Amino acid sequence: GAVVSQHPSWVICKSGTSVKIECRSLDFQATTMFWYRQFPKQSLMLMATSNEGSKATYEQGVEKDKFLINHASLTLSTLTVTSAHPEDSSFYICSASNYGARNEQFFGPGTRLTVL
Amino acid sequence: AQSVTQLDSHVSVSEGTPVLLRCNYSSSYSPSLFWYVQHPNKGLQLLLKYTSAATLVKGINGFEAEFKKSETSFHLTKPSAHMSDAAEYFCVVSDTKPGTYKYIFGTGTRLKVLA
Numbered sequence: 001g002a003v004v005s006q007h008p009s010w011v012i013c014k015s016g017t018s019v020k021i022e023c024r025s026l027d028f029q030a031t032t033m034f035w036y037r038q039f040p041k042q043s044l045m046l047m048a049t050s051n052e053g054s055k056a057t058y059e060q061g062v063e064k065d066k067f068l069i070n071h072a073s074l075t076l077s078t079l080t081v082t083s084a085h086p087e088d089s090s091f092y093i094c095s096a097s098n099y100g101a102r103n104e105q106f107f108g109p110g111t112r113l114t115v116l
Numbered sequence: 117a118q119s120v121t122q123l124d125s126h127v128s129v130s131e132g133t134p135v136l137l138r139c140n141y142s143s144s145y146s147p148s149l150f151w152y153v154q155h156p157n158k159g160l161q162l163l164l165k166y167t168s169a170a171t172l173v174k175g176i177n178g179f180e181a182e183f184k185k186s187e188t189s190f191h192l193t194k195p196s197a198h199m200s201d202a203a204e205y206f207c208v209v210s211d212t213k214p215g216t217y218k219y220i221f222g223t224g225t226r227l228k229v230l231a
Contacts, residue, residue, distance in 0.1 A: 034218075034219070042223075042224075043206060043221045043223050043224050044160075044221045046218060046219070049218070091157075093160070095219075104148070104150075104165065105210075105219055107160040107162075108159060110158070112157070
C-alpha cells in the first residue's frame with residue numbers, strides 16, 4: 001500500500017519551454033502533497049505544499065509563477081516548470097500524505113529534468 | 117522550530133563491519149523521526165520510522181535505530197555492512213503538532229562500503 005508514482009521519470013526540454021510533472025497516489029487519497037527539489041549530491045529541499053482544492057503554499061525563495069502547482073484531486077498533483085532554463089535542471093520528487101501514521105509522507109520515484 | 121543534524125557527511129566501512137550513521141534532532145513538540153536511503157538516481161526508500169512507540173526501531177535490511185530523548189539522537193546502525201548498502205542516507209524529523217507536518221531533511225550521509 002501507499003504507492004506514489006511520478007510521470008515522466010525523466011524529461012529533456014529546450015530552454016524556454018514548459019514542462020509538466022505528474023504525481024499520483026495510487027492506492028490512497030492524499031490530503032496533502034509535497035514537492036521537493038534535489039540538486040546533485042545535496043539533500044531534498046521542500047519547494048511547496050499543496051492541499052487538494054486549495055492554492056499551494058510555497059517555501060521562501062521559490063517562485064510561484066515559475067513553479068505552478070495544481071492539486072485538483074485527492075490523487076493527483078502536478079508541477080509545471082514554466083519557461084524552463086538550464087538552472088532549473090534538477091531531480092524533482094513529490095510525496096503524499098493522508099496524515100495517518102503520525103504524518104508519514106510517501107515518496108514518488110522522482111523526475112529528472114534536464115533543460116538544454 | 118525543528119532541525120536535524122547528520123554529523124557525518126561521509127562514512128566508510130569495510131564489508132561485514134558495523135555501520136553507525138549519526139543523527140541529532142531538535143523539536144519543540146513530540147517528533148516523528150525517519151531514516152531514508154537513496155541509491156544513485158533513485159527515489160527515497162523508507163528504512164524505518166519512530167512514531168512514539170518502542171524507542172528501539174527495527175527496519176528493513178537489518179537496520180535499526182534507537183530514539184534517545186535525553187540525547188536528542190536517532191542514530192542508525194547495522195551490525196554487518198553489505199556492499200549493497202552503499203548509498204546516501206537521510207535522517208528526517210517531523211513535528212506531530214497539527215499544522216507543522218513538514219519534513220525537515222538532514223544534509224545526508226554518504227555510506228561507502230569497502231570490499
